[in-house]
Amino acid sequence: MNKLINFKIDGISVEAQKGETILTVARKNGIYIPTMCYISKTSPCASCRMCVVEAEGVEGFVLSCNTPPTEGIEITTNTPTLQNERTNIMKLYDVNHPLECGVCDKSGECDLQNKTLEFNVERQSFSARDQLRPTQNWGLINYEPSLCIMCEKCVHVCNEVIGDDAIEVKFGGYSSTIIPKNSETLDCTFCGECIAVCPVGALVSSGFKYRANAWELSRVPSTCAHCSAGCPLEYETRHSGINGADEIYRVKNNFEFASLCGAGRFGFDFDNRAQRNESAFNKAVEAIKGAKAIRFSSMITNEEAHILQLLKEKLGIKLFNEDARVFGEFMKSYSSMSGKLHHSGSLDAIKQSDAVIIIGSRIATDNPGVRYALTTASKHNGAKIVYAHPMEDTLMQSVTTQMMKYEVGTEEGVMALLAHVILSEADLSDSERAFFDELDFGYLYAETNIGEEEFSHMMNSFSRAKKRTLIIGNDLIAHERSSNIAKLAALIEKYSDFSLVVVPREVNTLGVSLINTLQHDENIPDVVGYNAKGDFVISSLEGADLAVASLNQQEGTFVNIDNRVLPTNVALEFDGYTLNDIAKAFKIDKKNTIDYTQELNKKAGFKTIAFDDLENFLSPFGDDNRGYLLDEVTCKADGELEELDDMPEFNGTIVYHCDPVLQFNNYTFKTEQLPKENFLLGSAQFGVAARIEDGDKVEISFGATKIQRTFKLDSELKGTVALNPTFDISVDASRYRFEKSKIVRVV
């Protein structure tokens, strides 16, 4: 099937693979064909008609963006007639386009400006009656219809890549416009991808509008610090007044291939503005001297993690990080079964899948990067996607083909049943086969509340699939039976054609778990917190005993969900101390933090590459050239499946720790533009069970924690589990996210 098609473009012999178009082949071969509406990651919009070419022996022009080449055809991309028609199209685009480039946000990086100059449109022979089209204010996003050229890029990415499907074309010839779909105003997750792809100034960020010109801004390529997807982005900075300090004005991304959620795009101002304080620094050194342990979060770079490890070794103290420890334990069990350190899948593997099981994560908010990969798989490959979780998520409905709703707490049973159907014909070892033979299916179907027919329906829907992926979320990682769950996941990966993606919870959970030797967090005195609670707190957040740089103020690397080591850069200077300065006080002596990049744990697959040698870009064809992929590491496969435990029961009012769209952690919480809706969200049924009503102020108790929130009814939720945000508080990351809770109305 993969026969190459040989043909010629402008006399040059080229070849095309199945699925390629004349335009993609031309671009691959460095041949320029102008476009105004083409975007690589979506199906062709085909609205601009600029990419027309001539084909030998074919009368008329052929559209290159959506036409696959045929064997032997000779294509010409530029002739005087083509040039003339393309110029006419540019003239049409310019008809009544407001001449407000002086104040337009897009000016200087506007496709319409660029192409108008490129085609030398210096006079206009066409005219049409102008029309009144008022600006639309959609919250974080502004739409100016009179600037819109109706390329439809925004509509395509919103539907095909993001999955919101929140905007559409309102057809009407000359008065066509972009409108919110099925809604008066824009109702979406505000990823801002539409702003990114807009070739003109029609869709802009409300917060950025009229604040700076494109050419005034400095661009710092970096990696998003909010979740483990590790999306590429560029911070754009400028001084903020005559004597003002630098400020991040906006975030942009390589939208041609990559995507970014709204937290990455609008939640950029989490930099630490605290001042240098020498006495605090000295106190910090003293505190560490007297410390029994350092407790830290996974919102740090690999290099910081490495320095903490060095401190531990030098001072003989303990390191606490429950998030990374629990993740590390999960992966250790995984390795004991799979014989290798890293999971096999990646975001790219998800995008190419046509069958996916996602279990144990409210993924749309946990990791939007995974959600977008699922949307791509769903839309472009028609992927069958099984969403296994105790709660429905309306954000996932458009991609989900099967909701597998299991009982809270029964994740181990669900995984055993999944492994059983997937591996029914696999060449398992005798002991592995015995494990499945001994399962008490009646009990498992009853307790998980997933019937046998649901599993056979799943296998049926996967029957034509060629690329399958299993995605495991935090509910499995933090489960009390995570060790056995990890082994089951490894078994599926090992004996079937499923690739596996384990979703780390924080931006660098994965990196930390590979670098640090972590102890179980005990409630002991004399703990120094590093971006975490402690008796002495060193942090990039407010209220620290010693302020340090936040992640957009330092150089270093993260490891993302792809097992890729990604560089992050200094968008804004931090005038103060770093962890490395503290390390130096203990004679752990390197000049800069990034001097440790090449020394990161080789046994975990890190390479001996200096920070300054790390690349950070996507190729013109979208290849990810950021950092490097961890080396695969083999290890001993001596794990054995354990007998299943009894399924726990969760009755009464349960809360599920889950952040709303656009929020992830204390850093997103402190940004200016992101909404901070910290309601306890529940269904009417939950309200009845907890005896609370919409708008009530309630106290939620789980474990030793008590917090107060306002209860909000959400008509899209069902059942007796409510969603409790954690971005504004700190909840121990290792906790199983479903909590039996006590909810009392506060009078």
Place this chain on the structure above:
Amino acid sequence: MSKVYFSTWNGEFVNNINIPQEEWKESAYNLPAQYDSHRESKAFIGWDGVALFDKDVDVIRLAMEYAAQYQEYSEACGRCAPGRWGGRILYDQLDKIARGEGSRADLDHLREIGKSMQITSKCEIGKTVPNPIIDLMTHFEDVFLECINEQKPSKHYHEDVSYIAKITSPCSDACPSHVDIPAYIEGVRDLRMDDSLMATRQTMPLAHVCGRVCPHPCEDACRRTNLDEPISIMALKRLGADWETDHGYDFFHPMEKKPSNGKKVAIIGAGPAGLTTAYYLAAEGIATDVYEELPVLGGEVAVGVPEYRMPIAKYNKDIECVRDMGVNFIVNRKVNADDMRKFEQDYDAVMVATGTRISKKVYCDNERFEINGYWSAIEMLDQINLWDKYGIGERVDLTGKTVVCVGGGFTSMDVVRCAIRANAKKVYMIYRRDEKTIIKNTTYEEYHEAVEEGVEFLFHSAVARMNDEENVLKSLLVDKFELVPDPNGGRAELVKIEGASYTIETDFLIPAVSQSADLKLLPEEWEIEKTSWATIKTNGKDYMTSRKGIFASGDCEYGPMTIVNAVGQAKRGASVMARYVLTGEISLTDDEIMEDHLRKLRVYDKKEKVTGWLPGVARAHSEVLGVDERKYNNREVNLGFTQEEAMSEAERCMRCYYIAMVQA
């Protein structure tokens, strides 16, 4: 042939300007000279040229109004740069000339923009709208120049003139249900399956069914054929429906249900025609009771078309979609003449959609119903489908049996392939004509799949006699025929070959020659007119029978025909009924009148040379289960397109939308 004053339609040039009317030359085309019973057309303008039926037509305004339609027809326009701005510029410039403010330079700009639109637009509307406008500017240049030079308005610029426009395309014109095919294909191409599905459901509620088992007459009228191969139109329809089902969405209805208007309608039969009538009437706010004789809904598609071609789970989604519009179904209720008399009183109108459920005879010697082994196709398929799909009745087990079917159409294919699945030892199909004809009557795939599964086809054969022993069928005497060409060049004739007859031993003879309608439910005193085929007669436009308020559609009107034909008739019938119950009048909308005119004119031109597309891009074919995987079970044979196949197939669609407009 039509009488015209002037025509440039499809490249002809008929110019009767300054010629007395008696001497007018005629156009070679079926142009809509008479708009409807009480209105004559003054002009017809469309993608292929312009025709004037009257001297008095204001040609500048005609051109301008045609350009204006480009702005009106939102569903097809505004999708490309040349079309969106170009269309507006055409209109603005023409309006400027028509109101008496034009200049000669405007004519140049019109030509320039017209040319750009013709070669770079996304769809055929953009490419063809300039055609008749430029024709008018060329042939009536003096009229244009007069307005420009004297700066005066065109002759009827300020008057009320009635222009009626309709958007069409070759495929949707050929589709008996007039499904907006380019729109649903565009939905697939844009990966907006909800849009795709709603485009289908505007005129076709059975998207699962007609995405699977339609004989797709549209594909014979696909312009892409002029370039390479037709688009796989039918298979692309299934995408939207499967998407809705797979994702568990509520039904996407293309219209909002109107509030109840207090009217109610009875529909007899819950097959494709009945379901369609009910869906569109319910959407209009009319209460609909559907009476079904069988215990199950769906008509022949449920109890005739086998599971492996049309999985009932999918068909049930279509039926549920209809129910979701607020339709009331009453099953196990055979309607008789007394009921009909009562219904006429109780309801504001009645639709008869009872199909054709009586298998016709083979007409051989000793053809007697009492013979054990003589089994009508309808009865056999009823029993098989009721068991396979609903677990009603008894399983058909043909183990060790030989089955002979006489037929050649879809029903006979279903019979023989079901017989294979019922484990028959040997299955024969006896057909009077040859292989080529059977493929033409069904589909290439259907025939070859049957052959693969082991059906033996006996061509140029006919059963002459049933041989029984004590009323148990034992064997058949089969005559052999040959095709003898007519020496005078007429149609070749089948002539029996003497001495070539042979006998086959068999347990069953299943006639699947054709079906007829059971019309006993029509009260005799109503004297409802019948066709010579013993079906209910209507005028084929409004689907009312000779009795006021009693309508008929589907096979009981047309005779055994396709699902899509039944749906098309019922959709039109529902539209007429919706107005009839409110006004008591029988009427067609302008859109429907135009639809009929265009059907007569024919939108598809197989001789047209297609330009602007690269030929040789192959049609996609969906995966089909291998013969061993499908032969002894009811798994759906055609697996449908993968997303990748669907997208590449959708990209082949040329969006051949056209605008036609009449000045009446």
